[in-house]
Amino acid sequence: MTAPYTELTQRLSDLAAIEGALGILQWDQEIVMPSGAAEARGRQIAVLSVLAHEKLTSPELGALLESQQGSKDLDETQTANVREALRDHRRAVRIPAELVRAWGEATVAGHEVWVQARKDNDFHAFQPILTKLVDLARRRAEAVDPHAPAYDVLIDEFEPGMTMARLDPVFDELKAFLVPFIAQVRAAGRPVDTAWRTSHVSVEDQRKAGEAIVRSMGYDFSRGRLDTSVHPFCGGAGPDDVRITTRYKENGFTGSLLGMIHETGHALYEQGRDATVGDQPVSRARSMGIHESQSLLWEKQVGQGRSFWTWHFPKLQQAYPFLAGISLDDFLFGINEVDFTNLIRVDADELTYPLHVILRYEIERDLFSGALPVADLPEAWNAKMRAYLDIVPPQDRNGVLQDVHWSGGLFGYFPSYTLGALYAAQFYQTAVREVPGVPDALAGGQPGPLLDWLRAKIHRPGSRWLTDDLCTRATGRSLDPQAFIGYARQKYSRLYRLA
Amino acid sequence: MTAPYTELTQRLSDLAAIEGALGILQWDQEIVMPSGAAEARGRQIAVLSVLAHEKLTSPELGALLESQQGSKDLDETQTANVREALRDHRRAVRIPAELVRAWGEATVAGHEVWVQARKDNDFHAFQPILTKLVDLARRRAEAVDPHAPAYDVLIDEFEPGMTMARLDPVFDELKAFLVPFIAQVRAAGRPVDTAWRTSHVSVEDQRKAGEAIVRSMGYDFSRGRLDTSVHPFCGGAGPDDVRITTRYKENGFTGSLLGMIHETGHALYEQGRDATVGDQPVSRARSMGIHESQSLLWEKQVGQGRSFWTWHFPKLQQAYPFLAGISLDDFLFGINEVDFTNLIRVDADELTYPLHVILRYEIERDLFSGALPVADLPEAWNAKMRAYLDIVPPQDRNGVLQDVHWSGGLFGYFPSYTLGALYAAQFYQTAVREVPGVPDALAGGQPGPLLDWLRAKIHRPGSRWLTDDLCTRATGRSLDPQAFIGYARQKYSRLYRLA
Numbered sequence: 001m002t003a004p005y006t007e008l009t010q011r012l013s014d015l016a017a018i019e020g021a022l023g024i025l026q027w028d029q030e031i032v033m034p035s036g037a038a039e040a041r042g043r044q045i046a047v048l049s050v051l052a053h054e055k056l057t058s059p060e061l062g063a064l065l066e067s068q069q070g071s072k073d074l075d076e077t078q079t080a081n082v083r084e085a086l087r088d089h090r091r092a093v094r095i096p097a098e099l100v101r102a103w104g105e106a107t108v109a110g111h112e113v114w115v116q117a118r119k120d121n122d123f124h125a126f127q128p129i130l131t132k133l134v135d136l137a138r139r140r141a142e143a144v145d146p147h148a149p150a151y152d153v154l155i156d157e158f159e160p161g162m163t164m165a166r167l168d169p170v171f172d173e174l175k176a177f178l179v180p181f182i183a184q185v186r187a188a189g190r191p192v193d194t195a196w197r198t199s200h201v202s203v204e205d206q207r208k209a210g211e212a213i214v215r216s217m218g219y220d221f222s223r224g225r226l227d228t229s230v231h232p233f234c235g236g237a238g239p240d241d242v243r244i245t246t247r248y249k250e251n252g253f254t255g256s257l258l259g260m261i262h263e264t265g266h267a268l269y270e271q272g273r274d275a276t277v278g279d280q281p282v283s284r285a286r287s288m289g290i291h292e293s294q295s296l297l298w299e300k301q302v303g304q305g306r307s308f309w310t311w312h313f314p315k316l317q318q319a320y321p322f323l324a325g326i327s328l329d330d331f332l333f334g335i336n337e338v339d340f341t342n343l344i345r346v347d348a349d350e351l352t353y354p355l356h357v358i359l360r361y362e363i364e365r366d367l368f369s370g371a372l373p374v375a376d377l378p379e380a381w382n383a384k385m386r387a388y389l390d391i392v393p394p395q396d397r398n399g400v401l402q403d404v405h406w407s408g409g410l411f412g413y414f415p416s417y418t419l420g421a422l423y424a425a426q427f428y429q430t431a432v433r434e435v436p437g438v439p440d441a442l443a444g445g446q447p448g449p450l451l452d453w454l455r456a457k458i459h460r461p462g463s464r465w466l467t468d469d470l471c472t473r474a475t476g477r478s479l480d481p482q483a484f485i486g487y488a489r490q491k492y493s494r495l496y497r498l499a
Numbered sequence: 500m501t502a503p504y505t506e507l508t509q510r511l512s513d514l515a516a517i518e519g520a521l522g523i524l525q526w527d528q529e530i531v532m533p534s535g536a537a538e539a540r541g542r543q544i545a546v547l548s549v550l551a552h553e554k555l556t557s558p559e560l561g562a563l564l565e566s567q568q569g570s571k572d573l574d575e576t577q578t579a580n581v582r583e584a585l586r587d588h589r590r591a592v593r594i595p596a597e598l599v600r601a602w603g604e605a606t607v608a609g610h611e612v613w614v615q616a617r618k619d620n621d622f623h624a625f626q627p628i629l630t631k632l633v634d635l636a637r638r639r640a641e642a643v644d645p646h647a648p649a650y651d652v653l654i655d656e657f658e659p660g661m662t663m664a665r666l667d668p669v670f671d672e673l674k675a676f677l678v679p680f681i682a683q684v685r686a687a688g689r690p691v692d693t694a695w696r697t698s699h700v701s702v703e704d705q706r707k708a709g710e711a712i713v714r715s716m717g718y719d720f721s722r723g724r725l726d727t728s729v730h731p732f733c734g735g736a737g738p739d740d741v742r743i744t745t746r747y748k749e750n751g752f753t754g755s756l757l758g759m760i761h762e763t764g765h766a767l768y769e770q771g772r773d774a775t776v777g778d779q780p781v782s783r784a785r786s787m788g789i790h791e792s793q794s795l796l797w798e799k800q801v802g803q804g805r806s807f808w809t810w811h812f813p814k815l816q817q818a819y820p821f822l823a824g825i826s827l828d829d830f831l832f833g834i835n836e837v838d839f840t841n842l843i844r845v846d847a848d849e850l851t852y853p854l855h856v857i858l859r860y861e862i863e864r865d866l867f868s869g870a871l872p873v874a875d876l877p878e879a880w881n882a883k884m885r886a887y888l889d890i891v892p893p894q895d896r897n898g899v900l901q902d903v904h905w906s907g908g909l910f911g912y913f914p915s916y917t918l919g920a921l922y923a924a925q926f927y928q929t930a931v932r933e934v935p936g937v938p939d940a941l942a943g944g945q946p947g948p949l950l951d952w953l954r955a956k957i958h959r960p961g962s963r964w965l966t967d968d969l970c971t972r973a974t975g976r977s978l979d980p981q982a983f984i985g986y987a988r989q990k991y992s993r994l995y996r997l998a
Contacts, residue, residue: 017546020539021520024527032531036722037740040519040778044736047516051550223535237543241536279539 005071005078008064009280012085015055016279020237022048027236027243030229053100057092065089077282080464084281087160095143103136107409114407121397123378126407131374133409134367141368151368154412158288159419161466164365167415170422170481171358177485178355179388181492185351186340186390188496194334199322201253203228209253209319210246210260213312217298218451219244219264220271232259234266234295239273239283253320254335258299265298266291268451272459283462286470288413290458292420293427300350300421301428301487302450304336307442333495341391343398350421351492354484355388357418360403364411423471425484427458430475504570504577507563508779511584514554515778519736521547526735526742529728552599556591564588576781579963583780586659594642602635606908613906620896622877625906630873632908633866640867650867653911657787658918660965663864665978666914669921670857673980677854678887680988684850685839685889687995693833698821700752702727708752708818709745709759712811716797717950718743718763719770731758733765733794738772738782752819753834757798764797765790767950771958782961785969787912789957791919792926799849799920800927800986801949803835806941832994840890842897849920850991853983854887856917859902863910922970924983926957929974 002010022045029041055061065086068074074082095103110129117126141153148156152163211226224236229245236243244263248256269291273283285291302308306328313331317323323331338349345356363380366372372380381400382392393399405413431453432438441449457474464470471479492498501509521544528540554560564585567573573581594602609628616625640652647655651662710725723735728744735742743762747755768790772782784790801807805827812830816822822830837850844855862879865871871879880899881891892898904912930952931937940948956973963969970978991997 013542014546017539017543018550021524021543021547024543025520025523028523028527032724034720034722034724034740036719037736040516040737040739043512044516044520044523047513048520048547051517220535221533223533225531225533237536238539240539241533 004064005068005074005082008061008068008082008085009278011055011058011061011064012081012281013279015052016238018048018052018055020241020279022052023235023237024241030231030233030235031227031245053092056089061085062089062093077277077464081277081280081282084284084463088281091144091157095140099136099139099143103140103409106133106136107407110407110409111404114401114404118397118401121395121401123396123401126401127374130377130406133406134374134411137409137411138368149368151365151412154364154368155415156412158413158416159467160287161468162287162289162415162419166479167361170479171361171415171418174354174418174422174481174485175358175388177481177489178351181489182338182340182351182355183390184498185338185492185496188498190333190496192330192333192337194330194337196322196326197254197334198251199253199320200250201320203248203250205319206248206250206253206256209316210257212315213257214244214260214264216312216445217261217264217268217447219267223271224267226260232263234263234270236270238279239270239275242267242270258303258335261303262295262299265295268298268454269294269459272451272455274460274462277462282464286458286461286463286465287419287467288416289419289423290467290470292416293423294420294454294458296420297424297428297454301424302442302447304332304350305442306332307439310443311445336491336495338492338496340389343385343391343393344402351488352389354418354421357414359384359388360414361418364414368411419479422479422481422484425487426471426475426477426480427454429483429487431457503563504567504573504581507560507567507581507584508777510554510557510560510563511580511780512778514551515737517547517551517554519740519778521551522734522736523740529730529732529734530726530744552591555588560584561588561592576776576963580776580779580781583783583962587780590643590656593644594639598635598638598642602639602908605632605635606906609906609908610903613900613903617896617900620894620900622895622900625900626873629876629905632905633873633910636908636910637867648867650864650911653863653867654914655911657912657915658966659786660967661786661788661914661918666860669978669980670860670914670917673853673917673921673984674857674887676980676984676988677850680991681837681839681850681854682889683997684837684991684995687997689832689995691829691832691836693829693836695821695825696753696833697750698752698819699749700819702747702749704818705747705749705752705755708815709756711814712756713743713759713763715811715944716760716763716767716946718766722770723766725759731762733762733769735769737778738769738774741766741769757802757834760802761794761798764794767797767953768793768958771950771954773959773961776961781963785957785960785962785964786918786966787915788918788922789966789969791915792922793919793953793957795919796923796927796953800923801941801946803831803849804941805831806938809942810944835990835994837991837995839888842884842890842892843901850987851888853917853920856913858883858887859913860917863913867910918978921978921980921983924986925970925974925976925979926953928982928986930956 025041025045025048029038033041065082068082069086070079106129110133113129114126117123137154138150141148141150145153149164155162155164155167214226215221223240224242224244227243227245228247230247232244232246234242234244244260244267246256246260246263269285277283309328309332313328317326336350338351339347340352342348342352345353348356359381362384363372363377366380367374378396378400385399386392405411431450435449435453438450438453441447458470461470461473465473468478471477524540524544524547528537532540564581567581568585569578570581605628609632612628613625616622636653637649640647640649644652648663654661654663654666713725714720722739723741723743726742726744727746729746731743731745733741733743743759743766745755745759745762768784776782808827808831812827816825835849837848838846839851841847841851844852847855858880861883862871862876865879866873877895877899884898885891904910930949934948934952937949937952940946957969960969960972964972967977970976
């Protein structure tokens with residue numbers, strides 16, 4: 001007879017295998033699938049998703065999980081594994097089948113309507129389905145936990161344990177720094193010639209330079225691939241098959257390069273999962289915010305920093321002759337320059353990005369509390385843009401209609417982006433404090449000391465501890481926006497020559 | 500309430516979706532998967548295979564199929580669909596779980612042992628696991644149908660309805676023609692300079708020339724891909740995602756070119772399935788032999804024939820300048836030349852190939868009847884090679900150990916290759932008789948008339964009728980080796996200038 005815990009891990013491993021297969025089907029769809037296969041692929045993904053859902057919600061798995069919860073026979077890791085699996089199981093079983101179906105239909109319809117509405121710059125066309133999606137999301141949240149505020153339940157899906165009560169003061173503190181600081185930087189300005197950013201670089205040259213940098217960061221190509229896609233992502237089928245993608249703009253090589261570094265940050269997290277616990281939930285990434293902390297740590301803290309480019313810039317100058325006359329200082333300014341007139345979140349720089357997120361967070365929060373009717377979204381959006389960034393979208397397509405998230409029912413997801421930025425700063429500063437040689441190692445082309453720290457403190461722990469516990473064990477304190485604030489103040493004061 | 504037949508098609512469609520996903524996982528494994536993902540991929544494939552098996556053997560599906568069998572409410576196509584699905588279901592449920600498991604383990608072990616034994620040229624090392632596989636195959640056959648001879652049940656898995664009673668006279672008739680005819684051709688010989696066959700052609704040039712030919716044959720790239728793999732195959736995920744592969748030898752372009760034409764023949768069959776019945780069993784390829792008839796019709800009847808190259812050879816001469824001085828006659832001789840000393844089935848030419856198959860068929864037949872002990876296989880092999888082809892393998896690795904099939908328990912599969920060759924000749928001759936313009940159209944670069952005939956007679960019918968019925972409806976008669984015999988006699992008499 002198989003021991004209950006062993007049987008449980010086998011069931012979870014089967015579930016992980018189906019999810020891995022889904023990861024490959026999705027990667028294939030984006031990268032290599034012939035166009036005529038789209039409908040059949042949708043059916044394959046739907047059938048496998050139902051099978052995964054059946055595995056996750058099976059009463060047998062539920063009974064095993066309940067029986068093992070708090071069992072004295074389990075060690076700390078096993079206990080955490082049961083906790084994580086039970087969380088997934090309960091969320092899944094609590095949402096009734098008719099709501100799952102309605103949700104699936106509404107998100108498909110929502111995406112279609114949004115694509116057209118954005119094209120037509122017509123928020124009114126999007127309003128009815130958005131209203132429906134908000135209502136369905138609220139019903140989903142109530143099904144999962146009728147006692148908690150709906151928006152807390154939605155956030156918790158991506159960021160377990162995170163609540164408005166915790167986010168409000170964090171985001172307020174951040175906003176209180178950023179709004180006046182950005183205004184100050186903007187007023188200061190700095191005329192630097194950054195015309196080299198639009199110099200022509202062939203796709204093949206970009207691929208070669210990018211792949212060399214990805215490799216140098218410690219990405220294991222024997223357990224992954226680098227491909228081209230319209231929307232860059234990190235996907236695949238579990239820690240031994242972590243596939244990243246990028247897109248190339250022949251007159252904008254920095255976007256692709258930093259994008260590759262970003263996706264490599266995600267990939268290093270996945271490739272660094274604790275192999276001793278295999279494909280179990282406890283080895284998974286802790287949360288979306290922690291995942292984003294890994295991509296942003298490498299992209300922003302490292303990949304837009306002086307140490308990293310001390311090593312890599314001379315190599316890039318050799319590969320791209322038009323950089324020959326550019327100083328490292330000017331290169332660093334060029335890849336960090338703040339765009340004070342940008343309206344689009346995905347194009348935003350490091351400094352303004354959090355305000356785009358806070359705006360969305362506040363709007364979602366007020367949507368789900370009932371304080372903000374869906375009809376008033378465009379007005380609320382534009383008012384906040386003016387208040388936080390002193391710019392107003394001339395059209396809704398560059399404003400409230402710009403993001404894909406709401407059309408697919410992704411409410412509560414936005415905060416993770418900025419949580420990632422905050423954790424990234426906090427982690428990197430702690431790594432440098434604990435391993436002072438990290439910046440010099442990066443300047444010598446050695447990411448090892450930093451990666452070792454991340455492996456030990458973030459990657460291998462996976463979901464062993466709750467997020468706050470993970471953060472405290474790694475950095476000695478709970479999430480604290482001051483790490484990011486201090487970093488941003490210092491970096492951008494220097495870049496913009498503030499007093 | 501859903502009608503029983505509709506519910507049944509939904510269940511079969513779910514099964515097809517899982518099989519499609521498996522097709523993508525396997526394609527991915529061969530073509531793009533990073534090496535480190537092999538173990539995880541094995542697990543994903545195993546889990547999905549179990550899920551497919553559960554769907555196929557589910558008692559609910561069985562009850563639906565039994566209830567619909569012979570139902571007056573169904574039309575001819577629906578009746579055939581139930582028949583095909585019931586056949587799959589019954590085969591699957593009749594094999595007990597412990598035998599499925601033992602089979603899975605033995606075939607994995609068998610492959611490993613065979614790889615090493617072939618390397619070591621050591622049949623004795625392979626003998627124990629081969630003995631076990633034969634025994635397990637016999638038990639599987641008995642489970643499926645205890646009243647039929649085991650080998651008939653094994654053949655039936657790949658070639659529904661085919662039996663030794665039918666194959667013996669067909670293969671004897673073929674052998675009675677081929678053995679003396681090959682000896683005659685060999686004795687005649689013909690010295691033609693074919694050094695151009697080993698001229699260097701870059702992979703990229705081969706790919707371009709090959710892709711152009713594949714496209715000209717009617718292969719739909721919007722529902723497929725052409726890639727490179729160690730072992731060429733036609734795979735993917737159903738009729739809207741039919742992926743073919745080839746391999747390139749820089750000093751042997753003809754192999755890759757004819758290989759691509761072969762796989763395109765398979766792919767045209769899949770892409771030509773009847774879309775009006777979707778992914779149901781009735782739209783599937785009729786059998787392995789009929790599938791092979793489509794690849795061989797295009798490769799041998801068409802792609803090694805004069806009409807096809809009347810159009811394509813001038814183009815190839817433009818692409819490959821070293822062909823400039825070669826006549827069409829000499830080119831045709833070069834791609835059809837018989838290699839009288841070849842020991843290896845997969846390298847065999849059109850004329851000797853059937854004898855390699857008949858040898859294996861006779862050995863398998865005698866293995867399962869008990870007339871031939873496993874220990875006597877090498878001796879039996881070599882005796883038949885001498886009798887049929889007048890050559891004897893100097894080593895078992897070039898003889899009895901050469902094929903992968905037995906190591907994976909594939910008994911009863913070999914006959915399909917030669918059934919394919921026989922059907923190909925019979926189909927092509929009928930097409931030309933019914934549509935006399937076919938050869939001229941091919942000579943004018945137009946495969947349309949031939950493809951139309953195949954679509955109507957073979958591709959769209961799918962599994963609507965049993966094989967013999969399909970053949971009779973298409974050609975006016977049952978399987979008859981005289982079509983191939985007549986074709987081979989005429990073609991090779993001409994190539995070798997026999998009187």
